[in-house]
Amino acid sequence: MATMTLYPREERLAGSERLVFNLYLIGAVTLFALMMLIGLTMRMSQAGWLGVPPDWFYRLLSMHGAGMVGTMVMASTAIMWFFLRKYVHLHLWAFAANFTLFLLGALCIIISVFLGGYGGLWTFLYPLPSMGMGMWSPGAAALFLLGYLLIGVGELLFYLDAAAGIIKVHGNFWHALGWNWLFGGTVNPDHPKAVVASTSMIIANSLGILAGAIVLVMCLLHIFFAVDLDPLFTKVLIFWFGHMYINAAIYMGVIAIYELLPRYTHKPYPLNRVFLWGWAGTTVFVVVVFGHHLLMDYAVPHWFLVLGQITSWTSGFPVFVVTAWGGLSNIYQANMRPWKMPARLMILSLFAWVAGGFCAVVDSTMRFNLVMHNTQWVPGHFHTYLLLGVLAMILALMYHVIGERRQHLPDHGADRMMFPVYLGGALIFLFGFLEGGRASVPRRMATHLPAWQFTDKVGSIGGVLVVLAMLYFAIRITAGLLTSESDPPPATEDGRVGLSDATG
Amino acid sequence: MTACSSHRAPCIAVAVFGVLLLPPMRDWLETSMLLQMLVQIPLLIAVGWHLHGALPTRLTAALDAWNRQGIAGLILTTLAAAFWMLPRSLDAAVSDPAFEVAKFASGPLLIGLPFALSWPRMGFVVRGVFLSELIAMFFRIGWLYKASPVRLCSNYLLDDQQRSGQYMVMIGAGILLWVAIKLMWGHFGSPSGFTSSDPSR
Numbered sequence: 001m002a003t004m005t006l007y008p009r010e011e012r013l014a015g016s017e018r019l020v021f022n023l024y025l026i027g028a029v030t031l032f033a034l035m036m037l038i039g040l041t042m043r044m045s046q047a048g049w050l051g052v053p054p055d056w057f058y059r060l061l062s063m064h065g066a067g068m069v070g071t072m073v074m075a076s077t078a079i080m081w082f083f084l085r086k087y088v089h090l091h092l093w094a095f096a097a098n099f100t101l102f103l104l105g106a107l108c109i110i111i112s113v114f115l116g117g118y119g120g121l122w123t124f125l126y127p128l129p130s131m132g133m134g135m136w137s138p139g140a141a142a143l144f145l146l147g148y149l150l151i152g153v154g155e156l157l158f159y160l161d162a163a164a165g166i167i168k169v170h171g172n173f174w175h176a177l178g179w180n181w182l183f184g185g186t187v188n189p190d191h192p193k194a195v196v197a198s199t200s201m202i203i204a205n206s207l208g209i210l211a212g213a214i215v216l217v218m219c220l221l222h223i224f225f226a227v228d229l230d231p232l233f234t235k236v237l238i239f240w241f242g243h244m245y246i247n248a249a250i251y252m253g254v255i256a257i258y259e260l261l262p263r264y265t266h267k268p269y270p271l272n273r274v275f276l277w278g279w280a281g282t283t284v285f286v287v288v289v290f291g292h293h294l295l296m297d298y299a300v301p302h303w304f305l306v307l308g309q310i311t312s313w314t315s316g317f318p319v320f321v322v323t324a325w326g327g328l329s330n331i332y333q334a335n336m337r338p339w340k341m342p343a344r345l346m347i348l349s350l351f352a353w354v355a356g357g358f359c360a361v362v363d364s365t366m367r368f369n370l371v372m373h374n375t376q377w378v379p380g381h382f383h384t385y386l387l388l389g390v391l392a393m394i395l396a397l398m399y400h401v402i403g404e405r406r407q408h409l410p411d412h413g414a415d416r417m418m419f420p421v422y423l424g425g426a427l428i429f430l431f432g433f434l435e436g437g438r439a440s441v442p443r444r445m446a447t448h449l450p451a452w453q454f455t456d457k458v459g460s461i462g463g464v465l466v467v468l469a470m471l472y473f474a475i476r477i478t479a480g481l482l483t484s485e486s487d488p489p490p491a492t493e494d495g496r497v498g499l500s501d502a503t504g
Numbered sequence: 505m506t507a508c509s510s511h512r513a514p515c516i517a518v519a520v521f522g523v524l525l526l527p528p529m530r531d532w533l534e535t536s537m538l539l540q541m542l543v544q545i546p547l548l549i550a551v552g553w554h555l556h557g558a559l560p561t562r563l564t565a566a567l568d569a570w571n572r573q574g575i576a577g578l579i580l581t582t583l584a585a586a587f588w589m590l591p592r593s594l595d596a597a598v599s600d601p602a603f604e605v606a607k608f609a610s611g612p613l614l615i616g617l618p619f620a621l622s623w624p625r626m627g628f629v630v631r632g633v634f635l636s637e638l639i640a641m642f643f644r645i646g647w648l649y650k651a652s653p654v655r656l657c658s659n660y661l662l663d664d665q666q667r668s669g670q671y672m673v674m675i676g677a678g679i680l681l682w683v684a685i686k687l688m689w690g691h692f693g694s695p696s697g698f699t700s701s702d703p704s705r
Contacts, residue, residue, distance in 0.1 A: 164628035173688045213640045229651055
């Protein structure tokens with residue numbers, strides 16, 4: 001069971017571990033702020049408030065998409081590492097190698113976009129990267145794909161090291177997932193939820209990265225040797241890779257909720273059979289649910305579309321039942337006052353995950369998808385669970401960690417002021433997308449008709465607020481991470497460190 | 505105890521190598537791309553794998569000093585195997601006797617033997633990287649052979665090439681399934697298992 005002590009001794013970081021972890025978090029908040037500025041620029045351009053040329057718009061869109069997805073996964077990898085290392089032995093070299101390869105990959109993508117002019121979007125749908133039509137060269141497209149390969153290899157190295165650690169302790173994935181308790185036996189309530197969630201994502205995202213490694217190299221061969229590929233099969237592999245990769249960001253991020261929430265509610269959050277069933281479902285659904293990306297591809301076999309439809313409806317249940325309901329049960333009748341930033345952010349992330357998930361289920365329903373697929377509903381739904389869901393989980397961990405460094409819970413007046421700016425700004429920003437989707441405003445268009453621009457303007461105003469809040473968070477968290485560590489209070493009898501204001 | 509009973513695997517390997525060298529067998533296995541790529545060359549690699557038991561302990565120990573975590577051997581294996589993945593190399597092995605000799609020498613000695621010496625020394629992560637790339641490579645080459653509208657080897661016909669591609673995809677899927685089963689239900693910790701004795705290495 002996750003510890004109830006706010007800052008347990010085994011989570012304290014020192015030396016190289018602390019350095020690498022700081023690099024992850026500071027890199028993440030810096031990239032989040034930069035990518036948000038790019039996003040805001042595009043939104044204001046659509047609103048008619050800025051004049052971004054279309055070729056630059058698609059470059060910025062490619063950078064924003066690739067940058068945000070990559071950074072989300074990088075930051076949620078840091079969450080997984082931070083908690084999983086308490087239960088299994090993880091090597092720092094693998095964690096550091098992942099970050100190094102991420103930076104190299106990001107550099108390739110930045111050069112490809114800003115110097116090479118690549119604008120074929122983060123989904124690199126075949127054969128678009130090789131058809132720059134003078135806007136970008138084959139070399140720029142290849143560099144973009146190479147950047148993805150480097151980032152994927154780094155993540156795979158980290159997963160392999162994590163898998164080795166998990167297997168050493170638990171024997172194999174079956175036991176690590178707790179599947180030996182699915183149908184009977186006494187569930188060990190101390191079996192770590194972080195191990196269950198990490199194992200699930202190692203399985204799913206490794207398959208995704210493998211698919212990515214295949215299709216990216218084939219796309220490179222297409223660029224340089226004009227090898228013709230089956231466009232539909234290529235798309236299937238691209239979306240299998242892309243969908244699992246971004247899903248992994250969410251499911252690795254949720255480990256922070258499992259570990260931290262009980263420390264702020266002061267109520268135990270034990271593992272049970274429902275939790276194990278929920279994660280068993282998630283492990284399967286994350287792998288097979290991507291079919292809803294292909295609902296408009298009529299050449300796809302009928303059974304595949306039916307599978308995509310059914311799994312899209314059902315994949316939400318494990319999330320709702322296990323994490324959202326479990327989280328709400330843990331919060332119920334908990335004395336969380338005075339509310340601290342990590343607690344606020346965690347509750348917000350639960351709300352946004354469910355709200356964004358609901359919007360996703362709507363979009364993945366075939367009849368709705370016919371109308372809404374290419375509208376702004378789509379960025380609306382994924383921004384809901386990324387901007388207010390995953391980002392909030394990541395910020396919750398970051399605030400928790402800077403609290404540990406200073407040995408008091410972070411709750412400045414400025415934090416209390418910027419939280420509603422972030423929340424309110426994000427809700428306005430999301431309204432712009434979702435209402436735009438309801439009104440059939442198309443997505444991914446550089447130039448918008450005047451009739452579409454009301455929601456663009458609303459979204460831009462919300463975006464300004466979000467960027468302001470993110471700039472504050474970035475500075476606050478960077479300063480907090482770089483501050484020298486306070487002396488910990490005396491250890492309790494069980495060797496752990498507690499704080500009076502955290503334990504009530 | 506005779507030398508051959510204590511080294512049964514190397515003896516069988518030498519016998520198999522001899523059979524593979526027989527002209528009728530060689531001709532038959534080189535009549536199609538499928539047989540050369542997916543039967544003859546893998547058998548040559550298997551011969552090399554089983555020869556490692558015949559190496560003197562002193563030589564093995566000396567090689568081990570240069571083969572930390574099996575990485576040097578793995579690099580040698582990979583480079584040699586990559587050469588024989590090229591359609592041009594397969595073609596040359598049929599047309600040019602020098603390439604044929606190179607294939608029969610490099611399959612056991614530059615792929616199978618160093619791989620056998622390296623595999624037990626590899627940690628979980630190195631094995632994982634190797635297997636991931638092996639699976640991805642089977643899928644990529646299989647897809648390429650299947651998708652290419654032109655003959656990649658002048659000695660083999662298009663349908664043979666496409667059939668080889670299909671089989672390579674199936675082999676890639678088979679290895680993936682084996683790895684998945686091993687990770688899910690396998691027992692780790694024995695030197696013959698998927699991991700070395702310390703899976704966290």
